[in-house]
Amino acid sequence: MSGKKFDQGKPRYDLVDDDFEEALALVLTMGAAKYGSNNWQKVDHLQDRYYSALRRHLKAYRSGEKVDSESGLSHLAHVACNTMFLFWDEKRKSNENKDVQRCKSNDNKKDNESKSASTSGIEANYVQKDNLGQGFVQKDFGICNICGTYLSSGACTDRFCSRGSVKKLPSTDHKA
Helix, strand or coil: CCCCCCCCCCCHHHHHHHHHHHHHEEEEEEHHHCCCCHHHHHHHCCCHHHHHHHHHHHHHHHHHHHHCCCCCCCCHHHHHHHHHHHHHHHHHHHHHHHHHHHHHHHHHHHHHHCCCCCEEEEEEEEEEEEECCCEEECCCCCECCCCCCCCCEEEEECCCCCCCEEEEEECCCCCC
């Protein structure tokens, strides 16, 4: 018996080392116990502070200290954790910039476009919420099947995505 699984172009999580993933989770667990779950997302000047922490752990590792004396965990796991924080913040900023651009674009289009848009004869108006909960209508948009980014073309343009394709959202009739 031979089954089919259409997973071409999808991330290969089987390539992530299990011990690495566990070491990262241990650092995050220790941090959550010490500071609170996801507290790292609320730190002021996140980029500067976590980049500095990353460099301190990397310097300690390069000087021969494999384990952090405070946590008892690998310095490299701390480096990975700080890298994840920086990656998350970069991704968040990128998404915020896209939301602002979409808001401005939609504000300009409201005066110039008719009430509905059409994609192959199917009405396609989509409501997206920005970080402040403000709604705005997306016209002729789909969503990336990998990263969930709202799109207006046939391929994802998010630089952190592995270029997923657009999945058209169901037709809606929402107003912002």
